[in-house]
Amino acid sequence: MQSGILVQLPLPKHINEEKVLSEISLGKDVDGFHPLNIGKLAMKDRDPLFLPCTPKVMLLKFSFMLSCNVDFILCCHTSYSFTLATCKKACIELLSRSGVSIKGKKAVVVGRSNIVGLPASLLLLKADATVTIVHSRTTQPESIIREADIVIAAAGQPMMIKGSWIKPGAAVIDVGTNAVDDPTKKSGYRLVGDVDFEEASKVAGWITPVPGGVGPMTVTMLLHNTLEGAKRCFEKNH
Numbered sequence: 001m002q003s004g005i006l007v008q009l010p011l012p013k014h015i016n017e018e019k020v021l022s023e024i025s026l027g028k029d030v031d032g033f034h035p036l037n038i039g040k041l042a043m044k045d046r047d048p049l050f051l052p053c054t055p056k057v058m059l060l061k062f063s064f065m066l067s068c069n070v071d072f073i074l075c076c077h078t079s080y081s082f083t084l085a086t087c088k089k090a091c092i093e094l095l096s097r098s099g100v101s102i103k104g105k106k107a108v109v110v111g112r113s114n115i116v117g118l119p120a121s122l123l124l125l126k127a128d129a130t131v132t133i134v135h136s137r138t139t140q141p142e143s144i145i146r147e148a149d150i151v152i153a154a155a156g157q158p159m160m161i162k163g164s165w166i167k168p169g170a171a172v173i174d175v176g177t178n179a180v181d182d183p184t185k186k187s188g189y190r191l192v193g194d195v196d197f198e199e200a201s202k203v204a205g206w207i208t209p210v211p212g213g214v215g216p217m218t219v220t221m222l223l224h225n226t227l228e229g230a231k232r233c234f235e236k237n238h
């Protein structure tokens, strides 16, 4: 029996995303996208069955970053080629070092999508950060981002966030995964984040790279959620 179901988004335009997602049973919604899971994430004193994978990573990485120095995060380049086993270990490592409160921090989330920006904002709010959401209609995003102790970049805009937009010492989680043309690569492209890493890493206290940052951990969290779902199902049936 399957323990989790993920519908890879975006779906082609002729398929109704809402209809498809609402067909996934709550207990198998390993992406945490079901309206009931998102609703519970938004509500005080309620816990969703599954936390959405990418925001979950963000919270783990963030807690971890605040409790150690920047070197590990920069070293994450190597996690690009992590095997599953080492990814799991990295996850446990992140978890075991987490627990640092983000209470009272000013967080800015760039992006408000159902998949990353919105749940990331809700998760930070639950963790008692003061959250501002920047989107495509926000005027003067630089001045808002410059105030942030925590920046979550999930706009899908290659290297949009410049070093001068970052408050010195801020923690920056770059979720953006954008392919840009690069004729020097065999593939003809390379992946960059939403943050200009070269510039921002000189100003930020903590920063995650792309590739080798949030992405591989998202996959790990997905497996983690699947395992949790399987365990719950097993316990219910025995």
Ligand SMILES: NC(=O)C1=CN([C@@H]2O[C@H](COP(=O)(O)OP(=O)(O)OC[C@H]3O[C@@H](n4cnc5c(N)ncnc54)[C@H](OP(=O)(O)O)[C@@H]3O)[C@@H](O)[C@H]2O)C=CC1
Binding pocket: 054, 110, 111, 112, 113, 114, 115, 116, 117, 134, 135, 136, 137, 138, 141, 154, 155, 156, 157, 160, 175, 176, 177, 178, 214, 215, 216, 218
């Ligand atoms: N590593 C990982 O695990 C994952 C990475 N990603 C990556 O994260 C990025 C975002 O993904 P996703 O949320 O699905 O993307 P969407 O395109 O669904 O959403 C993008 C969001 O960013 C906002 N936005 C777009 N342009 C700007 C801008 N110039 N200034 C401010 N806000 C802007 C949009 O605003 P509005 O709402 O007004 O349109 C929207 O809310 C992508 O690069 C994607 O590849 C995504 C999922 C997982």
Ligand SMILES: Nc1nc(=O)c2c([nH]1)NC[C@@H]1CN(c3ccc(C(=O)N[C@@H](CCC(=O)O)C(=O)O)cc3)C=[N+]21
Binding pocket: 006, 007, 008, 009, 010, 031, 053, 054, 080, 177, 191, 210, 211, 212, 213, 214, 215, 216, 217, 218, 219
């Ligand atoms: N229902 C659903 N859930 C998702 O979680 C979901 C989705 N749909 N649609 C697409 C986005 C994107 N996403 C990524 C996951 C891992 C990497 C990742 O591992 N990236 C590697 C690079 C991988 C490469 O080189 O191609 C890295 O950043 O190091 C990237 C992006 C999950 N998403």
